[in-house]
Amino acid sequence: MKFNTRLWLLGLTPLVLLAVFSVVVLKGGLVDFLGRGLPPVEELSFERVTLAPGVIAVELVNGGPDPVTVAQVMVDEAFRSFTIEPSATIPRLGRATIEIPYPWVQDEAHGITLLTSTGVTFEHEIELATATPVLGARYFLVFGAVGLYVGVIPVLIGLLWFPFLRRLERRWIHFMLALTAGLLVFLGVDALEEGIEAAHAVAGAFQAEVLVLVGAIATFVLLQAASHRSTSRDDASGRMTVALLIAMGIGLHNLGEGLAIGAAYSLGEAALGAFLIIGFMLHNTTEGLGIVAPIASDRPRIRTLAALGAIAGVPTILGAWIGGLAYSPLIAVLFLSVGAGAIAQVVVALYRVVERESEGTTLNPITATGIVVGFAIMYGTGLFVAV
Numbered sequence: 049m050k051f052n053t054r055l056w057l058l059g060l061t062p063l064v065l066l067a068v069f070s071v072v073v074l075k076g077g078l079v080d081f082l083g084r085g086l087p088p089v090e091e092l093s094f095e096r097v098t099l100a101p102g103v104i105a106v107e108l109v110n111g112g113p114d115p116v117t118v119a120q121v122m123v124d125e126a127f128r129s130f131t132i133e134p135s136a137t138i139p140r141l142g143r144a145t146i147e148i149p150y151p152w153v154q155d156e157a158h159g160i161t162l163l164t165s166t167g168v169t170f171e172h173e174i175e176l177a178t179a180t181p182v183l184g185a186r187y188f189l190v191f192g193a194v195g196l197y198v199g200v201i202p203v204l205i206g207l208l209w210f211p212f213l214r215r216l217e218r219r220w221i222h223f224m225l226a227l228t229a230g231l232l233v234f235l236g237v238d239a240l241e242e243g244i245e246a247a248h249a250v251a252g253a254f255q256a257e258v259l260v261l262v263g264a265i266a267t268f269v270l271l272q273a274a275s276h277r278s279t280s281r282d283d284a285s286g287r288m289t290v291a292l293l294i295a296m297g298i299g300l301h302n303l304g305e306g307l308a309i310g311a312a313y314s315l316g317e318a319a320l321g322a323f324l325i326i327g328f329m330l331h332n333t334t335e336g337l338g339i340v341a342p343i344a345s346d347r348p349r350i351r352t353l354a355a356l357g358a359i360a361g362v363p364t365i366l367g368a369w370i371g372g373l374a375y376s377p378l379i380a381v382l383f384l385s386v387g388a389g390a391i392a393q394v395v396v397a398l399y400r401v402v403e404r405e406s407e408g409t410t411l412n413p414i415t416a417t418g419i420v421v422g423f424a425i426m427y428g429t430g431l432f433v434a435v
């Protein structure tokens with residue numbers, strides 16, 4: 049394509065004029081004049097609170113329109129000395145870290161209150177005090193094991209349903225495909241719900257609630273454009289592409305799931321006992337069933353099935369590492385929104401498979417029952433997960 053200088057100049061001219069006009073408005077004093085005499089709008093978000101022996105560290109983000117100056121700090125309703133870096137005055141979208149020398153007590157609750165120079169207070173509750181893990185081999189292995197137990201192994205166990213699926217009659221294959229769609233829809237809704245919940249902890253300026261939906265839609269559109277042709281094929285290659293997309297969508301969902309598990313564990317908010325691990329195993333084993341359902345009539349190699357299981361399960365380990373050692377609510381929102389969008393695209397691809405397999409009668413008593421059973425399985429196994 050030949051570069052057309054005149055065309056690009058015409059396209060850039062409105063942007064240049066808008067930039068110049070914006071500078072004139074800001075420098076002309078109009079904004080300052082309108083805000084004269086009005087109190088500043090202050091907003092601080094507690095992005096992360098970490099505990100070390102005798103020290104509480106608070107990471108803050110200013111999501112409001114005006115700078116905020118932290119003047120005093122209270123812990124358990126008593127004023128405490130503190131240091132703040134890089135400055136006590138935090139600009140818009142700026143960050144700061146407060147370190148508070150304090151003899152916090154293991155497994156007890158502690159309240160933190162920040163008092164700004166204008167008298168506005170911001171509060172945060174530490175529900176269960178426990179030392180925050182630091183980067184090291186021990187916790188690296190612990191979080192890796194958590195991801196392995198709740199993500200990788202359950203998905204691989206679920207793949208063992210493949211020989212059973214191969215021996216089913218055609219109508220029951222339709223049932224299993226519909227059941228897979230039900231599983232995925234439940235996962236997608238779950239990812240959106242978790243994303244919106246995580247968005248509440250993000251500074252308002254980042255518009256995290258909107259980011260959940262925008263991220264999901266953008267992911268869906270991009271994946272749909274990239275995979276439309278291959279998933280429309282009615283052959284073994286097309287079915288394998290659908291299975292791969294299902295594994296990728298589940299993997300992105302499990303990345304967000306691992307992130308939540310790691311964060312809860314590092315904050316002492318999850319009882320990671322045998323009950324929790326077994327609960328997630330029951331919940332995630334059904335994901336392996338969803339991966340192999342589209343290729344039940346084919347003969348994939350064992351290493352291909354293992355690769356699909358790894359794509360779906362291994363991200364749980366990565367998520368547990370990020371959540372346990374470097375959790376950020378904004379990152380959680382991004383991961384969960386991408387996972388929801390990917391799952392939505394997979395559901396569309398799976399719909400095409402069900403439509404072809406059922407010869408146009410997509411929604412019939414068998415497929416409708418399969419979808420409802422998929423919902424019920426995910427809801428029922430989710431009851432065993434107590435986070």
